Amino acid sequence: MNLDEVLALAAERDYTPLERARARRARRQIQQAYAHAVTAGRDLVVDVDPHDPLNTDADEAARIARAAQLAKLGTITWISATGEISWSDEMSLILGCAPGTIRPSTDLLFDLVHPEDAPGVRRTIHSAWREQTVKETTYRVVRPGGTTRYVHCYIEVLIDRFDQPHGIIGTGQDVTDLELARQERDRLARRCETARTELISRDPATGLLTRPRFADEVGRTQRGGSGALLVVAAEPLNLPTSGLDHAAQDRLAAAIAGVVKNVARRTAVCGLVGPGEFGVLLQNTTMASATTIAESIIDSLRGHSFVIGQDRERVRLDAWGGLVRYHDGDDTSSFDLLVDAESAWRQAKRQRVALTVLRQPARPEDRQETCRSRIQAAIAGNSFTLYAQPILDLSLNQITRQEILLRVLDGTGQPVPPSAFLDVAERVDEIWPIDRWVIDHTMELIAHGPRTSHYQVNVSGRSLGDPHLLEHVHDVVKRHTIDPSQVTFEITETALIGNLTQAMDFACGIRDIGCRLALDDFGSGYGTFTYLKYFPIDLVKIDGDFINKIEESRPDQVIVRSFVDMCRGLGIQTAAEFVESEATLRLLRDYGVDFAQGYAVGKPTPVGNPHRALLGSAEIETTARATALG
Numbered sequence: 001m002n003l004d005e006v007l008a009l010a011a012e013r014d015y016t017p018l019e020r021a022r023a024r025r026a027r028r029q030i031q032q033a034y035a036h037a038v039t040a041g042r043d044l045v046v047d048v049d050p051h052d053p054l055n056t057d058a059d060e061a062a063r064i065a066r067a068a069q070l071a072k073l074g075t076i077t078w079i080s081a082t083g084e085i086s087w088s089d090e091m092s093l094i095l096g097c098a099p100g101t102i103r104p105s106t107d108l109l110f111d112l113v114h115p116e117d118a119p120g121v122r123r124t125i126h127s128a129w130r131e132q133t134v135k136e137t138t139y140r141v142v143r144p145g146g147t148t149r150y151v152h153c154y155i156e157v158l159i160d161r162f163d164q165p166h167g168i169i170g171t172g173q174d175v176t177d178l179e180l181a182r183q184e185r186d187r188l189a190r191r192c193e194t195a196r197t198e199l200i201s202r203d204p205a206t207g208l209l210t211r212p213r214f215a216d217e218v219g220r221t222q223r224g225g226s227g228a229l230l231v232v233a234a235e236p237l238n239l240p241t242s243g244l245d246h247a248a249q250d251r252l253a254a255a256i257a258g259v260v261k262n263v264a265r266r267t268a269v270c271g272l273v274g275p276g277e278f279g280v281l282l283q284n285t286t287m288a289s290a291t292t293i294a295e296s297i298i299d300s301l302r303g304h305s306f307v308i309g310q311d312r313e314r315v316r317l318d319a320w321g322g323l324v325r326y327h328d329g330d331d332t333s334s335f336d337l338l339v340d341a342e343s344a345w346r347q348a349k350r351q352r353v354a355l356t357v358l359r360q361p362a363r364p365e366d367r368q369e370t371c372r373s374r375i376q377a378a379i380a381g382n383s384f385t386l387y388a389q390p391i392l393d394l395s396l397n398q399i400t401r402q403e404i405l406l407r408v409l410d411g412t413g414q415p416v417p418p419s420a421f422l423d424v425a426e427r428v429d430e431i432w433p434i435d436r437w438v439i440d441h442t443m444e445l446i447a448h449g450p451r452t453s454h455y456q457v458n459v460s461g462r463s464l465g466d467p468h469l470l471e472h473v474h475d476v477v478k479r480h481t482i483d484p485s486q487v488t489f490e491i492t493e494t495a496l497i498g499n500l501t502q503a504m505d506f507a508c509g510i511r512d513i514g515c516r517l518a519l520d521d522f523g524s525g526y527g528t529f530t531y532l533k534y535f536p537i538d539l540v541k542i543d544g545d546f547i548n549k550i551e552e553s554r555p556d557q558v559i560v561r562s563f564v565d566m567c568r569g570l571g572i573q574t575a576a577e578f579v580e581s582e583a584t585l586r587l588l589r590d591y592g593v594d595f596a597q598g599y600a601v602g603k604p605t606p607v608g609n610p611h612r613a614l615l616g617s618a619e620i621e622t623t624a625r626a627t628a629l630g
Contacts, residue, residue: 076170096143114140150179205250206257214271218334228290230280231341275416320348324358332361390602401454447480464503484514544578
């Protein structure tokens, strides 16, 4: 009988679904056996015993076992009438047992299957028996020595000559290497989807580098040669009669940034280093060339007329510059250069000149004294004001808290964000007087506010090392007869904590007074998990970098969920910053975040008058916003 006759004979009958399943199984096994034989270099004519494919007298279990042996697979056979189970020598090796050294049993088999996978294996076996069809499953085996291997198994029902099921045979293969490779491919695919390609480094209004990223660029270029750093400050000479709304302020800042970038050299790196302060890094240039560029930028800003506002009114600017030279090999840090350039433009403003040029960085002691004098003058001149931003309790859908925020008054008396100012204060150890000013004025405000609200006050991590801080808090709370349970102190800049013992003493002392303790910007600094473990923390505020794009960012979603689960397990509440949409609020509520803060809840508003009651509801005005111009 030739092949055509065999095919014609096969075409004359209708096959049952079970027979078709057997045929598919046979095809897979033949393909596997052939691939293994080719890989091993065997002579297929000699090594493979030919069988008549139409011979139905052979035992099906024996034929499957023989095929598995050829393909280097292991088999497990179970007979329903006797409950007997057996497995091949190959399966013994897969299970981590020497052939012939153990007595096969169902209990032993499932003792070797990983506990997490055993229920799934049982379900697959029951499904194959019930449906009388072939099933596949991959599970882990924990060998007697403790090592784990992955096994892929085909589970088939054995049918007797009366077409009745009488047992099960499983054909298994050690697929550990394949499974680990698949898991690694999946991990790499997830990582490609979730990893950010770059740090958040640009100001959204101007497109310029933020102060930290600009400082990084300054530090990088310092190692590559000489150059100059320019900081230009711009202030409006006149404002439209209707003032500048938030969008107009952003447009003005973007327009100023455009002028700076156009006049600067194409290779110059530009950044927004403070409210209304623009940095220009001029690499590998002479001082004469840098001075010419600086003067051109200042002249362009002073001579330009900016069309701003709904009424298209024109705004003129005044501008000053500070230029400092740096050389390859200087031990001056990028922060020091920024401070020198900022001090230089302020000197130019005081002396009523356009530009102050420093041909070398200032001496460290002079720089420190200049910074301290500036900070002390701001404190003595009461050049600060306080804002309050509402915080929403997501479970109650009600505003129950306010965060008290510091603003620095600039030369025109306008409040600006304090980040650059506080950065300088922390580095020259002048942050404690500022924190004390905030605590004193906040407690006075709270004393005149509603007793039903809760207030959160920021304290720098560096101030925790001051031995008088805890005593000062105790005295001011007692002096104003404030209920201490109304106050939560937020520790900021935990990386600046220099003495953990003193910090722990403050944390425990604050709790003894009756106040609560929070960690600000959780997830952005160093060692925050240590503080969760050892400090009596009541609340963590998840850093806004994880929140503001969370709807479209899978990594942020994964991280925030893990933060919430971890804190809930530790008995710590969570708050999210930078919440700017209703969709974000809904997502955070689903994740179990306790509090939300951001423009979707309410914007910061001034509360500089201690006799003006702090509101404890959604009636807080929403008119203030930090912009690139302050």
